[in-house]
Amino acid sequence: MAAHPKSLGIVGGGQLGRMIALAAMELDVKVVVVGRGDPCGFLESGGSDLLNADDVASLAACDGATIEVEEVSVEGLERIPRIVPRAAHVRLIQDKGLQKEFFSDRGIPTADFSVSTNASIRGFPVVQKLRRGGYDGRGVKVLRSPEDAAFSGECLLEDLIDVKAELSVIVARDETTAKTYPCVEQVFTPDHLAAYIVSPAPRPERLEAERLASRVAEEMDFVGLLAVEFFLEDGTGRLLVNEVAPRPHNSGHHTIEANATSQFHQITRIALGLALGDTTQTRPFAATVNLLGGQDSGVPEYQNLEKLLATPDVYPHIYGKTTVSPNRKMGHVTVLADDLPTLRAKVDFVRANSKVIARPP
Amino acid sequence: MAAHPKSLGIVGGGQLGRMIALAAMELDVKVVVVGRGDPCGFLESGGSDLLNADDVASLAACDGATIEVEEVSVEGLERIPRIVPRAAHVRLIQDKGLQKEFFSDRGIPTADFSVSTNASIRGFPVVQKLRRGGYDGRGVKVLRSPEDAAFSGECLLEDLIDVKAELSVIVARDETTAKTYPCVEQVFTPDHLAAYIVSPAPRPERLEAERLASRVAEEMDFVGLLAVEFFLEDGTGRLLVNEVAPRPHNSGHHTIEANATSQFHQITRIALGLALGDTTQTRPFAATVNLLGGQDSGVPEYQNLEKLLATPDVYPHIYGKTTVSPNRKMGHVTVLADDLPTLRAKVDFVRANSKVIARPP
Numbered sequence A, B: 001m002a003a004h005p006k007s008l009g010i011v012g013g014g015q016l017g018r019m020i021a022l023a024a025m026e027l028d029v030k031v032v033v034v035g036r037g038d039p040c041g042f043l044e045s046g047g048s049d050l051l052n053a054d055d056v057a058s059l060a061a062c063d064g065a066t067i068e069v070e071e072v073s074v075e076g077l078e079r080i081p082r083i084v085p086r087a088a089h090v091r092l093i094q095d096k097g098l099q100k101e102f103f104s105d106r107g108i109p110t111a112d113f114s115v116s117t118n119a120s121i122r123g124f125p126v127v128q129k130l131r132r133g134g135y136d137g138r139g140v141k142v143l144r145s146p147e148d149a150a151f152s153g154e155c156l157l158e159d160l161i162d163v164k165a166e167l168s169v170i171v172a173r174d175e176t177t178a179k180t181y182p183c184v185e186q187v188f189t190p191d192h193l194a195a196y197i198v199s200p201a202p203r204p205e206r207l208e209a210e211r212l213a214s215r216v217a218e219e220m221d222f223v224g225l226l227a228v229e230f231f232l233e234d235g236t237g238r239l240l241v242n243e244v245a246p247r248p249h250n251s252g253h254h255t256i257e258a259n260a261t262s263q264f265h266q267i268t269r270i271a272l273g274l275a276l277g278d279t280t281q282t283r284p285f286a287a288t289v290n291l292l293g294g295q296d297s298g299v300p301e302y303q304n305l306e307k308l309l310a311t312p313d314v315y316p317h318i319y320g321k322t323t324v325s326p327n328r329k330m331g332h333v334t335v336l337a338d339d340l341p342t343l344r345a346k347v348d349f350v351r352a353n354s355k356v357i358a359r360p361p
Helices: A015-027 A053-061 A074-078 A087-094 A096-105 A206-220 A263-271 A305-309 A340-353 B015-027 B053-061 B074-078 B087-094 B096-105 B206-220 B263-271 B305-309 B340-353
Strands: A007-011 A030-034 A044-047 A064-067 A113-117 A126-130 A140-143 A154-158 A163-173 A178-180 A184-188 A194-199 A224-233 A239-245 A285-292 A299-303 A314-318 A329-337 A355-359 B007-011 B030-034 B044-047 B064-067 B113-117 B126-130 B140-143 B154-159 B163-173 B178-180 B184-188 B194-199 B224-233 B239-245 B285-292 B299-303 B314-318 B329-337 B355-359
Touching: A007 A015, A007 A053, A015 A030, A015 A263, A015 B015, A015 B314, A030 A053, A044 A053, A053 A074, A064 A263, A074 A087, A087 A096, A087 A239, A096 A113, A096 A154, A096 A206, A096 A239, A163 A206, A163 A263, A178 A206, A194 A340, A206 A224, A206 A239, A224 A263, A285 A340, A299 A329, A305 A314, A305 A340, A314 A340, A314 B015, A329 A340, B007 B015, B007 B053, B015 B030, B015 B263, B030 B053, B044 B053, B053 B074, B064 B263, B074 B087, B087 B096, B087 B239, B096 B113, B096 B154, B096 B206, B096 B239, B163 B206, B163 B263, B178 B206, B194 B340, B206 B224, B206 B239, B224 B263, B285 B340, B299 B329, B305 B314, B305 B340, B314 B340, B329 B340
Parallel strands: A007 A030, A007 A064, A030 A044, B007 B030, B007 B064, B030 B044
Antiparallel strands: A113 A154, A126 A140, A126 A154, A163 A178, A163 A184, A163 A224, A184 A194, A194 A285, A224 A239, A285 A329, A299 A355, A314 A329, B113 B154, B126 B140, B126 B154, B163 B178, B163 B184, B163 B224, B184 B194, B194 B285, B224 B239, B285 B329, B299 B355, B314 B329
């Protein structure tokens, strides 16, 4: 390739789009975004409606394009000549029923399931997932008896797994090559709230998860970034694929500081047909702590940012959202360390000291 | 500090401003730029004329401000309440005569000199430097006899030093603390052209250079980033301060990938009154190769970018300039390595394979 590519389209205007754009701009790539969102407000807009095929298809004029969210118009994607991931993969992943059927057809281990409507739920406990539109835990319910209120509509019923750990692997893949980021683990608080992500996952099963994630991407013949989420089943030790996401992922934010090529540089490279970058983690351990909204809504104020910045190996990121609401992702903090005890101590410090409060507008 | 700072003003719209902005945006800092320049075209403009006091003073509305070039209106800087570096330091550094007098008054080793006009040149060879406006080697001449054409106007006459090496140290300093980046060396080709910068400088004198640079910043009571350039004199082994720059510097671009806190994150922190970041270099060796314009002017095309991106530990940066002209800085490439021979081999590869050519507009 002689000249360097000039423009990258992103479907979605959230924090993932913002972090892709900041990476792409290092190569002087002009970024155009379809979708509303403060985090990408500084970028050229190609339209505001992710679900409108014409808005999405406006990115056909770009040298390359990608998505930062999967709930987009697939018809629009189909009209973009160079889009990663491919429209067909987004269509498959948008429907958790099709996604699960793909796994079971290919012999990829996953929790037993059936595709159903709520009318036909039999056997409890069971995990009910809406086939479409759920993310970040929304659209998922555990039903323990017929008295528990179920979602209505097309859904997936899955066996309730006794989860020992939640692992995740991001696979970067172009037409000829695949590279895997180290497997990470979502660590929970004693009361089962997500606390932080640690990379690599401090468990022997991580290597099997990396192999399995590569296999999933290969079976799909996927191009782009594929985040593969796993349950490690207690007792049996089985690794079960929970679901996949066809884009940069919350479990890869630490790669900005911790890896030779961040997931955001990586998707820029893949979308523009450039070489895959090295995924090696360059410090022994890394963690990501989310900065979430508290109980109130309003104008965000980031407390103790000064304290975080004064701590070596601690890197705050703020996404540029103008309002905060309960549990909204407002930013994240990366922590690096040479050993696990130090990592955990710094993570505790960050968790104790970082707080997003809401001021009246 | 409770909330996080919201806006950063930058005087100057070139590549240094762009790289500061990309760092600042990770903390959701809104960046406003005074000065024309493609690299900062995506940012909010506070005016186009660096030398106009009113344009520069428009940044007084920002929570903090800094400069990316020293030829700016000092009167404008004086009207900005929180500006780093201080206006008085910029005034001192703009005039190479005052700068040299400061060094000699404080006993900071520097080449012997006199302040003069060209009418009074006696004694050859001598280095003639214009007191104002020179940079990147412009405004500097070696005069070997009265026949050599001299600059007219206020100038500085310096002893011609027999230079063994050119070293540089960037000092980050706020009101209470100073941190020094490792000393780097500018490496030249056999025919005396700048080839690349290596960090740390592979010479024992680097530690003395770091101490001396700290002392210069301390004597000045400088706040901001101070790049201190040294000559290492052949024969005597003396380290002589050549000149200082009060801003992010070409000799610190590798810090984006190679150091815990890049020089661009660092100046953002200092300008906004946030804690200084750790300056530790996280890989044993780093180098910067400039991407310069060739013999022609036109629309830039970056050759072999694909080849560079396919090489681990090689990180190209392109500054977003819409036209290239001879020797114009269009970008740079950072190279990382665990040992010097590997670094040099990768630098040679980058130098052999990176070329900016000019297409007709």
